[in-house]
Amino acid sequence: MTDKTNFNGKLKRSFTFNRGQLCIPYAVFLLLFVIFPLLVIVYYAFTSKSGSFGFDNFVWFFTDETNFAIILRSILIGLVSTVGCLFIGYPVAYVLSRIKSHRRTILLLLFVAPMVINFVLRAMAMKELLSFFGLLGRRHFLNTVIGMVYDYLPFMILPLYSVLIKTDKSLEEAAFDLGAGSVKVFTRITLPLSIPGIISGITMVFLPSMTSYVISDTYTAKNITIIGSRIDDLFGQNDFNSASVIALVLLLIMFVTTAVTGGFSKDENARGVEL
Amino acid sequence: MKKILKKALVVLLGTVMAVPVFASFACSKRVDLKVYNCYDYMDETLISDFKAYYKEKTGKSITVQYSCYDTPEDLYNNLKIKGSDYDVVCPSDYMIEKMAREGMLRKITLPEDSIYNANVSPFIKEKFESVTWGDDNEYNLSQYAIGYMWGTMGLCYNPENVDGEDMKSWSTLWNTNASFSIKDSVRDTYFIGLAKKYQTELEANKALYESDYATYYANLKNYFNDTSETTVTQMESILRSLRTNSYGMEVDEGKDMIKRGETDVYFAWSGDAVYAMDDAEEVGKELMYSVPEEGSNIWFDGWCIPTTAKNPELAIEFMEFISRPDNVIKNMEYIGYVSCVASDDVFDWVVDTYGADEGEYEVNLNYFFKADGSDGDYTVVTDTLGRQFSAQYPDEEVIKRCVMMNYFPPDANERVTRMWIRVKS
The missing domain is CATH 1.10.3720.10 (MetI-like)
Known part of the structure; x- marks a missing residue:
């Protein structure tokens, strides 16, 4: 009886995530589809058509x-x-x-x-x-x-x-x-x-x-x-x-x-x- | 142990998000031939016909991927930036030149007895060879492309509300009260802008048509290919007033606009005009097509093989198949544009479709169908002019007033596109 409760508790604990961990799927999504494209935009904004860095645009x-x-x-x-x-x-x-x-x-x-x-x-x-x-x-x-x-x-x-x-x-x-x-x-x-x-x-x-x-x-x-x-x-x-x-x-x-x-x-x- | 399990699960959860993204890269199916064409620009049953034909010829089954692009610029970006591995693509004349100059296309050499070479119109062949570049003009379009469809640019109009006489000049558009649409496409609208800018010169040039055709044509080419700085600056206000006087801009809605009566004039490519005329008949409208007399644009699209192609041999096989007269006719019936192939079968089809035994007009198409040295006569007797037939196969006299608009070199292109977005503000 005690053993079983103990086991359940263990199981529960091992499958409990803290808040940070629950955010990981979203963070991955954010990184791939928001942050990364944003960086690409920033890169393009500060480069000229020939690829040199500057403020021409x-x-x-x-x-x-x-x-x-x-x-x-x-x-x-x-x-x-x-x-x-x-x-x-x-x-x-x-x-x-x-x-x-x-x-x-x-x-x-x-x-x-x-x-x-x-x-x-x-x-x-x-x-x-x-x-x-x-x-x-x-x-x-x-x-x-x-x-x-x-x-x-x-x-x-x-x-x-x-x-x-x-x-x-x-x-x-x-x-x-x-x-x-x-x-x-x-x-x-x-x-x-x-x-x-x-x-x-x-x-x-x-x-x-x-x-x-x-x-x-x-x-x-x-x-x-x-x-x-x-x-x-x-x-x-x-x-x-x-x-x-x-x-x-x-x-x-x-x-x-x-x-x-x-x-x-x-x-x-x-x-x-x-x- | 617990911690490891927990971490493993977290990582798992995270990767599950990313799996669909990478899966699409990893397990792409093997494709033998990748065809990249403009939207609505081929009877797609020809693709399955091709597979069946190839199976019969070689006993091998192949897979073909057929995909479409919106504008030649999309095609260019796909090949240039993404490096996509299409085997056969179909850009317009200026884009073929641009891509060939940038080393993006393979040279194509077809044997003299190939289906394409045996059937292509001599007129088209000459046009393709006339676009040259490099030292001693060592390169030309025919080395990189085989002709697919061609046509002119003109005004498709509703004769009930618009006087056909007015449609004989581009400059009408600047002062007409009729509702008309223009193209949201810089090269096309720039072309008619040039007709307005050189209105007086073009008018004077008409006199040379009879007396000195070579000079006439050279002038025409110069006027319609002017991208100098001063011209581009002047064009901004010319195009701005054109836009203000127009009903609006469109890329593919123009046919619907004129059918619904929103507009009475539609600045159109000939094949689209054919489509619009067919379509408008449903609502009882008989639209007409006119190629303005001061000169117009003649354009071509061709099949090319990118340097990134994986299967150029099969691409050639496909080009030959698509140039076979029976397939050409099937395709033309479907899309409304005119093929560069000009065999007797195609001419018979033209006569069957548009000819009339006791028609009052004779249209001479020798320029297009007659091979060098042959003694056939390719004249169609018909009873209506200015409709589908005229849009598809213009009279030689009309064709002699049409010039190609060459590719804009990078600096000119930058000037023109910058000016264009200012016009659109």
Whole structure:
């Protein structure tokens, strides 16, 4: 009896991993598919086409004004799309979080369903719709933003929803009891409490909508060039060096955005979702 | 012991992640022939036909790997950077020259009585031999490639909404109100940009066509191969205004755009134009194809053997098979482009497909089908011009206005591509 327990204990101990060991598969993945490619990008950025080390690519980047025009345009598209997503997504997340539980799950699934449909199919369908509304070929900026909002809306709704569902309803009830109107309850209680969700939503929508050039290329017949297309063009021309510089700059922008929106703060944020 | 076991498991877990990655390198199946072609550029049943043919001829079963690339640049990168061991690849004229100059291609010598040499159009042969480089022009394209498909560049348009007369000049595109698409491909769009830049010169040059064809053609070649610094600088604003006036840029969606009515003019390669015309008939549109009169581009694609090829003998066998007139016809019916092979069988197929007993037009194709010294006459009587037939087999008069666009040397290439991405900003 004692022997058996002892044996089980031994077995258990020999198959128990500490945290560091559990991270090894991920570390291997990270090393092979994130760190290593990143080093390659850095290497290309600092070498010229002939392979000599230097800052030529950076000089090109800062002297060609079209680079800045494209980056500014990308940021603008990212901003407008994020605001659009927030404007549409917040009410939806709010309503969803206030619905009775079993229906809620189904409704939430309905909102997430578009994410499951193949991206190319969605893009083609959206193009048909834009054409039907007479926007295709005319309103390039608007089409791009509609495309981005369509694609990234679920990424705004989910974090907002997961924060709103967790807020303590008794706080709102207390505010009502103390005589606050529904607008005041929203602006003083619900909205401030949902800020972590808003921040996660913004980071998850802003960065991809700044760079998803497949959307701008498809919906505007390449009339709108965003930063992703430029990187793609340069790669297409075998100019890995200039492309890498832009990729690095983009990385920098991403770090700044994440820092600004509080991604590095220790506050709890809400990038996951609980159904 | 425990520690060792634990470590072993950790390592195991870690390697499990990496296994699929390396497995793909380690256990690749032995392949006898690796073919690398452009997308949608061959009737793929020809691959199994080839295997069957080879089995019958030699009794040996072979495996063939057929893969595709998007742009000639992808092909180049694959061979240059990755050193892939394809046995037979199919780049465009300028890319053949680039790769041959960089020592990436094997020389090909086919016997005089080979299927390809016996059937290739003399016109194509001459074009391949005309692209030369090295001291004393010792190298030319025909040493490195055998012709596959060829064609022109032109404007495919919907005559219901666009005046055919306007389609006779590239410069229309700069001031037309019609909706048109241009190519997101630097060499092609640069070519029509040159037509705009040299608009007056090209107009004046037309007079020489009758009186002094040699000078006419030499001028044409110079205008359409200009990559000097001043020209490239001027081209930026020329192409920018072309882009602004266009509906948009595309690489392979152009056929759909014109079919759906998003555009009425489609800047197209001849084979794609044939495809677009076939396709648009489904929705009741009769598109036309025009090669502008100030001059256009004539291009070729050819099969080559990279120096990294493992099985060049089988590659030659494949090239010969693909050049056999029956296979050529099968392939042409499938992809819509025109083969470089010009045997009587192919001509009969052309007559069967496009000829009309009491047609009102006679199209002379002697330039393409007539071998030196033969006395046959290759004239097709047809009742429609400007449609599929004209796109596939242009009249000699059209062909004489088409020039090849040579490969850009590295410094010119850098200039042009840099200018192009600025245009696209």
